[in-house]
Amino acid sequence: MIQDVFIVGATGNIGRTLVKQILVSGDTNPDIHVNPTRIVGVASSANFIYQPRGISHEQAYSFADGQYSQSQAYNGLGHLLSVARAGHKPENSSLVFVDVTALNKPMTDFHLATIQSSPFGIVTANKNPAALSDYGIFQELTKDPNRYDYRCSVMAGAEAVSMLRDLKDINDAPKTIQGCFSGTLGYITSELEKGRKFSEIVKDAKDKGYTEPDPRDDLNGLDVARKLLVLARTAGYEVGIDDIDISPFIPQDYFNGGDVGSFLGSIKQLDAEFKAKMEQAAERGMTFRYVANLDATKEVPKLEVSLKEVPLQSPLGNLKGTSNKIVIISNSYPEENPYSVEAPGAGLRVTAQNIRRDLLYLLKDREIKIK
Amino acid sequence: MIQDVFIVGATGNIGRTLVKQILVSGDTNPDIHVNPTRIVGVASSANFIYQPRGISHEQAYSFADGQYSQSQAYNGLGHLLSVARAGHKPENSSLVFVDVTALNKPMTDFHLATIQSSPFGIVTANKNPAALSDYGIFQELTKDPNRYDYRCSVMAGAEAVSMLRDLKDINDAPKTIQGCFSGTLGYITSELEKGRKFSEIVKDAKDKGYTEPDPRDDLNGLDVARKLLVLARTAGYEVGIDDIDISPFIPQDYFNGGDVGSFLGSIKQLDAEFKAKMEQAAERGMTFRYVANLDATKEVPKLEVSLKEVPLQSPLGNLKGTSNKIVIISNSYPEENPYSVEAPGAGLRVTAQNIRRDLLYLLKDREIKIK
Known part of the structure; x- marks a missing residue:
């Protein structure tokens, strides 16, 4: 299965690193990955490109580098969700929003709307929605680990989030x-x-x-x-x-x-x-x-x-x-x-890489390529 | 969704620890787990109990302790697979075999048959099928991480297997x-x-x-x-x-x-x-x-x-x-x-616990209980 990815914050430091890593590492290449990545969307704070069949490497690169020539203006994060909802065909792929912004309230609303009223997933390096929202919202966001992953919000290079989530789930919460x-x-x-x-x-x-x-x-x-x-x-x-x-x-x-x-x-x-x-x-x-x-x-x-x-x-x-x-x-x-x-904690390279790692866990039919 | 578990090797040290941990920790309790565990099968080297609607705590305990009064004799691991295939209703639950034996060739054949000709999953603490089989068999077994997990075969308490699998998959194989x-x-x-x-x-x-x-x-x-x-x-x-x-x-x-x-x-x-x-x-x-x-x-x-x-x-x-x-x-x-x-490496407690942790990753619709 293809994994469609919509990167919000694509022109920031992490976003730019992520776009390049995805393209350079061959995540998009079906010869390397049974579940290739397709970048279908990139957004900065006011512009975006969304193409349900995937945007070209050149477009992704140049958008990440701040050249918005082929992009459209958008009005609030809800706009991104609605274009994805209209354009995405769930029978062929799964779609995941990647949040590499540092937004607080508007992003929390966006995460919540995505989880509650769309079939899409979220992978986030932004710790604000999990840290600064009410506990109830945190629980609502994170209850389905197959749709919401946030490894990169703490010690991106390690296993802190998944380890603690699992310990809770098997009734061995840390002392x-x-x-x-x-x-x-x-x-x-x-x-x-x-x-x-x-x-x-x-x-x-x-x-x-x-x-x-x-x-x-x-x-x-x-x-x-x-x-x-x-x-x-x-x-x-x-x-x-x-x-x-x-x-x-x-x-x-x-x-x-x-x-x-x-x-x-x-x-x-x-x-x-x-x-x-x-x-x-x-x-x-x-x-x-x-x-x-x-x-x-x-x-x-x-x-x-x-x-x-x-x-x-x-x-x-x-x-x-x-x-x-x-x-x-x-x-x-x-x-x-x-x-x-x-x-390593939160360097650009290790954060971008572990966003890609989180994406693997949101794949419904993940397979490993056999040589 | 319920997760049905069939424990092969249930009377060994790890198997016995696992049965008790599942029952004592409340994995079977829907008030604690959105995806409660149901033990549907336990097998020793020659006896087994299989009940598609779940075996009672008392039965599971006494079988793990070597009291086979309510069990049947069986003839080869293929027998276990065939009774599970006949009795399991995939629309209501997922079934996972847990291998806590130290068998080599017969267990490799069983793993392979399960992966190739059933919808069931395998979680194993037995490293022989992954270590001693041909590389091709290893690849066949492990290509679908949502059906085959073997964290407990190496450093049960840590993340070695999942970390390396993911690094391979994002094209950053260890040097x-x-x-x-x-x-x-x-x-x-x-x-x-x-x-x-x-x-x-x-x-x-x-x-x-x-x-x-x-x-x-x-x-x-x-x-x-x-x-x-x-x-x-x-x-x-x-x-x-x-x-x-x-x-x-x-x-x-x-x-x-x-x-x-x-x-x-x-x-x-x-x-x-x-x-x-x-x-x-x-x-x-x-x-x-x-x-x-x-x-x-x-x-x-x-x-x-x-x-x-x-x-x-x-x-x-x-x-x-x-x-x-x-x-x-x-x-x-x-x-x-x-x-x-x-x-910790491979103590009974930490191995049993991490088998339970692996089981979480084989859940198709894993959810975390909200208080």
Whole structure:
């Protein structure tokens, strides 16, 4: 069976990478895939191309690169859903929308409308609908794993979402989840460990494009908190963002206004403190990691994200650089033998690849090509 | 949709654990599961019960415990397939055979017949059909992941099989796979690291039930080689057991006959050598692990299993105790950011649980229960 794909956000960084990966890897080639991919739609924030028999490689490439010559204007995401509903022939293929935007409310409405009033599937790298919607909407979206997959919203390169979903479903929900879900903050703690100055590391990370344009958007811990929320909900815990105790990487005062330049200047005040903290920890065989933690051993699950001292020789302590890690303990994965996976977090390549991986699981008749 | 399950090997250690887990965890309970499990069949090596409307909990329990009072004799695995074919109503449910035997040729024939001439699925913890059959049979069995799953044949607690299958399918086959796939040999290397005597560790491991009844069946490396073979084939490499360079944990001489007692006596000769080896390695920051390795960077993939010196601070070096680990490098998971997962290997509990997990992926209309 052909898998039709409609990429929403195709001109963003991930969208562009995804379009190119699909074409270069031969996903569209029936000689390589029993279930070849057909790109039938691409959309930016205001333009789209939709052709139910597939758009050409050239069209897809040039749209992803921001050349909208053959495209139409559209008016709201509902418009995309209605053209797909009119044009798609479900007897020949399955259609999946891929969301590689960072939209919140309008995208949540779109996901919900797609799941509730169309036969189409959704694969998303956008964590907002799963993290920021009501718990009821989260449940409605994710109840059918054959139609909604969101592996790439947390630790794109790993198995966190599918593992936790399955544990819930076989009644072995995790007792604790611990993890480092930010490549950016992982880079900063790794560099601090080497003895470098905090303010220089942050500036360096910003220059290399590891941080958001404003590094405060990483240092405030919100992104990590949203990822923890997606995982906790996936594991079956009815929680919202307000249930998470969020301690930013640096004191709250540093987030009070000012442009990026003055912020980068102000954090020089923290250099000596970080240096002393790291040195003292190292003497005790410890280090620091920005840790997301779910503890469900009590009646009310406790969720927090914070900069935490951990043993250098522990699963999180031996994590290096920008890699992400998750450690899960449940009845079947006891403390002395937990489940843990370490993988690149959310790079463009690994995210695009794992969107393609999620797409495989939405295939009704998936087959593997025999050589 | 109900998922009907027919457990072949139900009176073995894993089979018994599985039956109890299914009943105790509430897999059969429609209040917990949108897709409840119904045990319709259980078979030992010569007896079976098959009831298309489900067998009672009491019957399942007592059969698993070896009380065959309500069972029938059967004549070959084909008999089980034919009764299921006659009794099963596909419009109401899907049926999956679970293979928790250690059979080779007859089970391979059964798997093949099921896939080729019935609508049923197979979930297996038995690695023989995937490891010891021809490559063509392996491909035939595994081409449809929605009908054949074998996660539990290698590192039951982890994601090795699904990860490699997907990497193949998105054209990012691994360049190298490195792993420790034997909890038994992991235990031995961990204890050697602590300075204990080799012969005492082996005796201790045997007494604790960590090894096969004859520890030579672990130390010869064959089990690890078969696991590597399953993974290599899953990743798309056309290889057989003869393509693997197998170096046993101890020299070949020790496998030449004699009973278990005299074997355990003979390996005392190795104590001093292992002690010296471990100490010398430790001085250089190294340790030993029994490593399975696939190197596909050259035209012909190279496969070997052997006792290898690795840095203590490396992904395999920091593995402790009986846990298993796999490290995968591909184009999208580069050497500095590989994918790695660490989890319990093949304990009864974790194997039974992951058979239940595999069963979820064979559900055509899987849904997650909303509270």
